[in-house]
Amino acid sequence: MSEKAKNPGPISPVGSAVKARAEAKKAKATPDPVTGLTPVRKKSLWHRIPPSWRTPFAIVATIVAAAWIVIALIGPAIAPHNPLAQDMTPFQGPGAGHIFGTDELGRDVFSRVIAGARVSIGLAILLVCMSTTVGTILGTVAGFFGKWVDEVIMRFTDLVMAFPTVILAMVIAAALGPSLFNAVLAALVVSWPQYARTVRSMVLSLRGADFVSSGRLLGYGPIRSMRRDVLPNVVGPTLVLSSLDIGTSALLLSGLSFLGLGAKPPSPEWGSMISEAVKHFDKWWLGIFPGLALLTVVISFNFLGDALRDSFDPGTERE
Amino acid sequence: MTEPAKATGAEPILEVRDIVVDYPGHPPVRAVDGVSFELYPGEVVGLVGESGCGKSTMARVITGLLKPTKGEVLYRGEPLPPLTARRRSPKYTGIQMVFQDPSSSLNPRRRVGSQVEDGLQAARARAAYETEEGGVAVGAGVKELTASQWLQRIGLSAQAAGRYPQSFSGGQRQRIATARALAARPSLLVGDEPISALDASTQARVAGLMCQLALEQGTSLLFISHDLSIVRLIADRIIVMYAGRVVERGRTDQVWNDPRHPYTKALLGAIPAPDGSGRMPVATPTGTVYPRDEISH
Numbered sequence: 001m002s003e004k005a006k007n008p009g010p011i012s013p014v015g016s017a018v019k020a021r022a023e024a025k026k027a028k029a030t031p032d033p034v035t036g037l038t039p040v041r042k043k044s045l046w047h048r049i050p051p052s053w054r055t056p057f058a059i060v061a062t063i064v065a066a067a068w069i070v071i072a073l074i075g076p077a078i079a080p081h082n083p084l085a086q087d088m089t090p091f092q093g094p095g096a097g098h099i100f101g102t103d104e105l106g107r108d109v110f111s112r113v114i115a116g117a118r119v120s121i122g123l124a125i126l127l128v129c130m131s132t133t134v135g136t137i138l139g140t141v142a143g144f145f146g147k148w149v150d151e152v153i154m155r156f157t158d159l160v161m162a163f164p165t166v167i168l169a170m171v172i173a174a175a176l177g178p179s180l181f182n183a184v185l186a187a188l189v190v191s192w193p194q195y196a197r198t199v200r201s202m203v204l205s206l207r208g209a210d211f212v213s214s215g216r217l218l219g220y221g222p223i224r225s226m227r228r229d230v231l232p233n234v235v236g237p238t239l240v241l242s243s244l245d246i247g248t249s250a251l252l253l254s255g256l257s258f259l260g261l262g263a264k265p266p267s268p269e270w271g272s273m274i275s276e277a278v279k280h281f282d283k284w285w286l287g288i289f290p291g292l293a294l295l296t297v298v299i300s301f302n303f304l305g306d307a308l309r310d311s312f313d314p315g316t317e318r319e
Numbered sequence: 320m321t322e323p324a325k326a327t328g329a330e331p332i333l334e335v336r337d338i339v340v341d342y343p344g345h346p347p348v349r350a351v352d353g354v355s356f357e358l359y360p361g362e363v364v365g366l367v368g369e370s371g372c373g374k375s376t377m378a379r380v381i382t383g384l385l386k387p388t389k390g391e392v393l394y395r396g397e398p399l400p401p402l403t404a405r406r407r408s409p410k411y412t413g414i415q416m417v418f419q420d421p422s423s424s425l426n427p428r429r430r431v432g433s434q435v436e437d438g439l440q441a442a443r444a445r446a447a448y449e450t451e452e453g454g455v456a457v458g459a460g461v462k463e464l465t466a467s468q469w470l471q472r473i474g475l476s477a478q479a480a481g482r483y484p485q486s487f488s489g490g491q492r493q494r495i496a497t498a499r500a501l502a503a504r505p506s507l508l509v510g511d512e513p514i515s516a517l518d519a520s521t522q523a524r525v526a527g528l529m530c531q532l533a534l535e536q537g538t539s540l541l542f543i544s545h546d547l548s549i550v551r552l553i554a555d556r557i558i559v560m561y562a563g564r565v566v567e568r569g570r571t572d573q574v575w576n577d578p579r580h581p582y583t584k585a586l587l588g589a590i591p592a593p594d595g596s597g598r599m600p601v602a603t604p605t606g607t608v609y610p611r612d613e614i615s616h
């Protein structure tokens with residue numbers, strides 16, 4: 001109605017409004033300056049999201065993971081109680097005052113789970129960043145220099161990968177002494193080799209790519225060739241690997257804490273909370289809530305990584 | 320067709336002598352088996368032969384990307400050092416190549432404009448080097464074009480510079496790679512089937528353009544193709560390879576009008592007649608083995 005009023009044409013206001021709209025549409029769909037092709041229609045916001053992110057799993061995973069990251073960031077602000085305060089009645093079941101109940105020392109489980117997000121997710125991301133960096137540097141060096149440098153680095157990765165991950169991490173953490181810092185260090189030792197191997201094989205295959213050869217023929221030195229031609233093509237797939245690894249890293253660190261090799265008792269950490277809960281099997285709320293927290297973090301970050309991988313996969317990227 | 324510069328007594332820009340290339344394997348594959356030829360400044364030579372006869376292998380040897388098992392490559396009369404992990408000296412950046420596979424000839428993560436810009440930069444670096452050495456850079460008198468001007472010259476719009484290679488077709492990518500190589504003002508350009516990703520009607524045009532742009536700045540062109548009918552349009556001389564060997568060589572008109580080797584005759588027989596009736600591509604029926612002795616004109 002209002003549009004008709006805006007276009008008072010002498011003959012047919014409706015007709016001119018339609019025409020004006022059609023013209024506006026035409027004006028928007030200008031031919032692409034390079035290809036000369038006219039886009040069929042403007043993509044809606046929803047369709048601009050890569051298809052791999054539009055699956056129900058990916059959507060739920062994104063929401064859950066985002067929620068966890070928010071909780072990790074602003075945790076203390078939303079926790080109803082001090083996670084370390086022991087001023088409540090111990091072993092209260094979940095109820096009005098304490099929705100997740102209280103533990104053996106009278107601490108609020110809900111507040112501890114929320115505070116634990118910062119420790120678990122924060123450390124998992126830190127760990128992934130460190131192992132990605134170490135692995136990428138060593139993998140690039142191995143792939144680029146080859147020969148004995150490659151041999152040495154690759155034999156190190158073989159050595160680490162010959163042991164089961166968790167057991168090796170346990171041994172290293174135990175040897176270093178139980179502390180959260182040492183647990184991260186132990187996890188780093190066992191997790192960099194997978195990055196080093198992947199990056200190395202990518203660097204090796206890229207080194208023989210025609211565009212890298214073209215650069216070399218133009219007089220690129222090794223550093224420029226790496227920086228311009230090789231590394232930018234390694235970053236995407238490596239980030240996918242890293243994001244897939246966040247959930248697993250959270251699990252590994254909590255596992256070490258569960259075994260008493262990581263976070264020390266008063267600090268709210270999901271693994272150590274579960275390990276304390278094992279002593280009181282009948283008080284189900286002590287273990288189930290940190291366990292669920294860990295479960296949702298692992299699953300949501302894995303689905304995120306999958307979606308990220310699919311959107312980097314050339315097969316599914318084009319739409 | 321101009322007379323080969325050989326007649327004028329000029330120094331060849333490139334000489335390959337008895338190149339043998341074995342690829343490792345059990346047993347090793349002999350991809351190239353004793354190939355020799357030379358290329359003179361400002362000359363366009365077509366290297367033709369069927370798939371798998373060793374053309375790309377020769378291209379890699381000539382540019383120094385692949386060290387031959389035997390034989391030597393002389394560039395401006397001196398042995399060409401193969402490309403190692405080190406930076407190639409500006410002395411040798413006058414050798415450029417357009418690779419066969421359009422899907423990997425450009426870096427997918429960089430805009431095409433800056434990739435062409437790299438060619439310009441290489442040209443400047445070499446000009447500086449040659450001035451220092453007291454020589455004269457190739458194409459010294461020719462006006463320097465910008466990256467987007469180069470893209471326009473090979474038939475793309477100036478805006479193409481801001482795009483990534485994925486948004487171009489295979490044929491367009493090959494033209495961009497050609498622009499980058501030519502922007503480096505090479506003395507020698509090796510084009511490894513640079514037009515095979517194009518349709519038949521544009522092939523001749525793009526080959527002609529490439530040849531014209533190369534000759535404008537005094538670049539010698541080694542044009543590799545399996546298509547004799549296109550090569551004959553631009554080449555001064557033709558070298559025919561078969562199973563890793565040169566089987567025939569000569570001036571284009573001689574090879575085209577009077578092929579001596581049975582393999583060349585078969586290649587020519589496969590070209591459809593212009594009246595549209597077309598002859599069946601009987602070229603190299605599987606199982607046919609041709610003699611590998613060279614016949615020269």
Ligand SMILES: Nc1ncnc2c1ncn2[C@@H]1O[C@H](COP(=O)(O)OP(=O)(O)OP(=O)(O)O)[C@@H](O)[C@H]1O
Pocket residue numbers: 342343348349350368369370371372373374375376377419545
């Ligand atoms: N990296 C390699 N390892 C082993 N054998 C190879 C390798 N590259 C090429 N060959 C073999 O060497 C021979 C020549 O290969 P080349 O790529 O030079 O052929 P071509 O003439 O360029 O063919 P096309 O027209 O299909 O590109 C082929 O028989 C091929 O199988």
Ligand SMILES: [Mg+2]
Pocket residue numbers: 374375376419511
């Ligand atoms: Mg080839």
